[in-house]
Amino acid sequence: MIFSPRIWGELRLAGLPWRAWRALIFRLALVALLLAFLRPASPRAILGPPQTVQTTQPLLCMHTRLIDEVEEWKIQRSLQLVRELGADTIVEFFPWAYIEPQPGAFHWEQADRIIRHARNQGLQVIARLGYVPAWARPEAQTGGLAALDAGRGADTTLNYLDEAHYPDFARYVAAFAARYADSVGYLIIWNEPNLAFEWGYRMVSPAGYVALLQQAYAAAKAANPAVVVLAAPLAPTLEPDGSPWGLNDLIYLERMYRAGAAPYFDALAVHTYGFTFPPEAEPGPEILNFRRIELIRAIMEAHGDADKPIYVTESGWNDHPRWTKAVRPLQRIQYTIGSYEWAEANMPYVEKLCQWVLRYPAPTRSYPDNFTFLTPDFRPRPIYEYVQAYAQGREIALP
Amino acid sequence: MSIRQRLPLSRWPAIGLAVLALAGALLFGRPVLRWVWVTFIRPPAEKPMLPYGELRVGVDASYPPFAVDTGNGQLIGLDIDLARAVADRLSVPVRFINMGYDGLYDALRADQADALFSALRIDPLRLHEARYTAPYFDAGQVLVRPPDTGIDSLKDMDGRRLAVEFGTEGDLEARRWERRLHALNILVYETAAAALDAVRAGEADAALVDAISARLWLRDHDGLALAPEYVTSDPYAVAVQVGNVKLWEAINTALAALAEDGTLDAIIARWL
Numbered sequence: 122m123i124f125s126p127r128i129w130g131e132l133r134l135a136g137l138p139w140r141a142w143r144a145l146i147f148r149l150a151l152v153a154l155l156l157a158f159l160r161p162a163s164p165r166a167i168l169g170p171p172q173t174v175q176t177t178q179p180l181l182c183m184h185t186r187l188i189d190e191v192e193e194w195k196i197q198r199s200l201q202l203v204r205e206l207g208a209d210t211i212v213e214f215f216p217w218a219y220i221e222p223q224p225g226a227f228h229w230e231q232a233d234r235i236i237r238h239a240r241n242q243g244l245q246v247i248a249r250l251g252y253v254p255a256w257a258r259p260e261a262q263t264g265g266l267a268a269l270d271a272g273r274g275a276d277t278t279l280n281y282l283d284e285a286h287y288p289d290f291a292r293y294v295a296a297f298a299a300r301y302a303d304s305v306g307y308l309i310i311w312n313e314p315n316l317a318f319e320w321g322y323r324m325v326s327p328a329g330y331v332a333l334l335q336q337a338y339a340a341a342k343a344a345n346p347a348v349v350v351l352a353a354p355l356a357p358t359l360e361p362d363g364s365p366w367g368l369n370d371l372i373y374l375e376r377m378y379r380a381g382a383a384p385y386f387d388a389l390a391v392h393t394y395g396f397t398f399p400p401e402a403e404p405g406p407e408i409l410n411f412r413r414i415e416l417i418r419a420i421m422e423a424h425g426d427a428d429k430p431i432y433v434t435e436s437g438w439n440d441h442p443r444w445t446k447a448v449r450p451l452q453r454i455q456y457t458i459g460s461y462e463w464a465e466a467n468m469p470y471v472e473k474l475c476q477w478v479l480r481y482p483a484p485t486r487s488y489p490d491n492f493t494f495l496t497p498d499f500r501p502r503p504i505y506e507y508v509q510a511y512a513q514g515r516e517i518a519l520p
Numbered sequence: 521m522s523i524r525q526r527l528p529l530s531r532w533p534a535i536g537l538a539v540l541a542l543a544g545a546l547l548f549g550r551p552v553l554r555w556v557w558v559t560f561i562r563p564p565a566e567k568p569m570l571p572y573g574e575l576r577v578g579v580d581a582s583y584p585p586f587a588v589d590t591g592n593g594q595l596i597g598l599d600i601d602l603a604r605a606v607a608d609r610l611s612v613p614v615r616f617i618n619m620g621y622d623g624l625y626d627a628l629r630a631d632q633a634d635a636l637f638s639a640l641r642i643d644p645l646r647l648h649e650a651r652y653t654a655p656y657f658d659a660g661q662v663l664v665r666p667p668d669t670g671i672d673s674l675k676d677m678d679g680r681r682l683a684v685e686f687g688t689e690g691d692l693e694a695r696r697w698e699r700r701l702h703a704l705n706i707l708v709y710e711t712a713a714a715a716l717d718a719v720r721a722g723e724a725d726a727a728l729v730d731a732i733s734a735r736l737w738l739r740d741h742d743g744l745a746l747a748p749e750y751v752t753s754d755p756y757a758v759a760v761q762v763g764n765v766k767l768w769e770a771i772n773t774a775l776a777a778l779a780e781d782g783t784l785d786a787i788i789a790r791w792l
Binding site: 122143146150182206276277278280316317318320322366442443444445446449451453455484485486487488489496500502503504520 | 536583622629642686688691712
């Protein structure tokens with residue numbers, strides 16, 4: 122017997138009897154235990170008294186990225202900083218793959234955490250739903266050693282959802298809508314389905330997306346009739362018909378309507394970026410700029426949807442020094458504030474104008490980092506301070 | 521029978537070891553299992569290194585001077601030249617697939633591209649979906665100052681004037697150092713070029729800008745030089761499909777050869 126005390130008693134290693142080794146191991150274990158206790162604890166995230174947002178700009182809204190945040194205090198700190206910025210609404214992603222990793226086995230802990238802290242800070246939540254769990258995708262890894270070796274050869278991405286699994290996604294939407302019926306009033310169904318990579322690297326399909334929207338809408342309304350269902354925001358792109366990479370957002374939206382989308386959304390989510398243009402630059406079908414919203418609005422009106430509002434769930438400018446679609450940091454501040462003034466004066470149908478993005482949990486280490494308002498370690502970029510001053514009605518001189 | 525009789529003291533070390541082993545298996549079992557699987561058990565990759573007989577390169581051509589679309593679909597830049605040089609070494613044709621940054625890593629996963637040459641930083645959070653080669657360029661923050669001023673690092677800037685571009689990484693890094701040094705006078709300019717011009721004009725003692733801005737400015741201006749130490753490091757590398765070890769090794773070998781024979785330096789010098 123390997124654990125026989127007689128064998129251990131006679132054992133000698135490196136000239137030392139087992140008893141000496143045993144004492145040494147015991148002491149080392151004790152020291153390790155003490156050192157573990159010495160490690161500083163993470164800051165605790167205790168809910169304080171409920172807060173309210175003070176702002177002079179009701180359109181102001183932030184897209185957050187909290188679902189991958191491991192430490193709860195960072196969720197709380199992020200949401201505090203949204204409130205202190207003067208934004209009363211966040212857009213947050215609640216991936217199906219994270220929440221229902223096995224059929225019927227829901228893990229709500231992280232979503233609960235985010236929504237609890239958002240409510241505590243007085244923030245309204247617009248929830249974006251998407252990302253397909255492995256079990257709902259073809260060629261899904263089923264665990265075990267095969268899963269450990271994932272990545273060899275082609276695989277489906279988290280955005281791949283075939284029609285056979287639309288009912289599964291609809292059930293997730295219903296479960297989400299029911300669970301957060303009193304705290305989440307807005308659901309976005311999918312994200313940028315006019316891009317191939319957001320459609321699982323397949324040819325995009327407006328009719329396919331409408332079929333998904335139809336099922337999700339019915340499920341959401343059955344679970345919570347008051348919830349506002351937003352059709353997916355489309356990526357601003359000029360990709361022509363037949364491109365393997367995507368389809369022009371204006372063409373895609375037109376085809377969504379032709380496929381019968383109108384009854385299946387209460388409001389439209391829109392992504393609009395200024396890129397290198399100022400907010401007041403004229404829109405045009407061949408130009409990607411902030412006022413592309415107006416072209417999207419025209420399509421809605423042409424299809425009798427003038428009474429539906431638009432929620433701009435991603436917007437903003439990038440100030441990376443080298444990206445061809447970026448501006449300088451000073452311009453970013455001026456254009457961002459200018460976009461609120463323009464929307465307020467000229468776009469009465471816009472309910473919220475959300476900035477992409479408050480902060481990433483970790484840096485992307487490329488130009489997307491220059492869309493953020495805060496660094497991963499919560500250092501405010503100048504854009505944060507100037508937009509905050511604007512929302513508070515304070516004047517700050519630009520350098 | 522008491523617990524002491526059931527489990528005499530002499531058995532406790534063995535029990536302790538068993539508990540530790542169990543805890544270790546719970547805590548570290550998955551990575552150890554993965555290592556054993558990948559190192560000893562995994563059957564040889566069935567896929568060839570380049571299954572389509574060409575090197576399919578994913579690139580976001582909106583990032584000069586690394587990759588940019590000239591407007592008619594033709595791509596030019598440092599990454600484009602580097603990918604071509606690597607493909608030459610591998611004796612295969614190269615095909616570029618221009619896509620947005622958001623889709624790059626998914627393109628590897630969905631087998632739309634064999635490798636990404638796209639000014640990619642090595643991202644520890646992406647290691648489960650991409651395998652990075654050795655870096656081929658460092659784009660970190662650097663000090664630019666007149667030679668022979670004794671300024672080799674930010675520690676030497678105490679009591680001196682540092683020019684930065686407003687709102688950039690250099691600006692943030694300078695603010696961090698402002699708290700470490702006794703007296704760092706930060707001068708903020710609207711562009712990196714304006715910050716560098718200020719040093720040349722004697723308004724500032726040094727500028728803190730990214731290595732790309734610095735090198736581009738130094739191509740056209742005399743009188744200033746890079747400090748020998750980078751203030752921050754921002755290495756660029758090629759990413760390949762995580763399971764395609766053969767291609768990863770081949771590109772690494774090609775990059776090493778290109779560095780050895782001076783081709784890599786020549787490509788960098790052509791664009792920066």
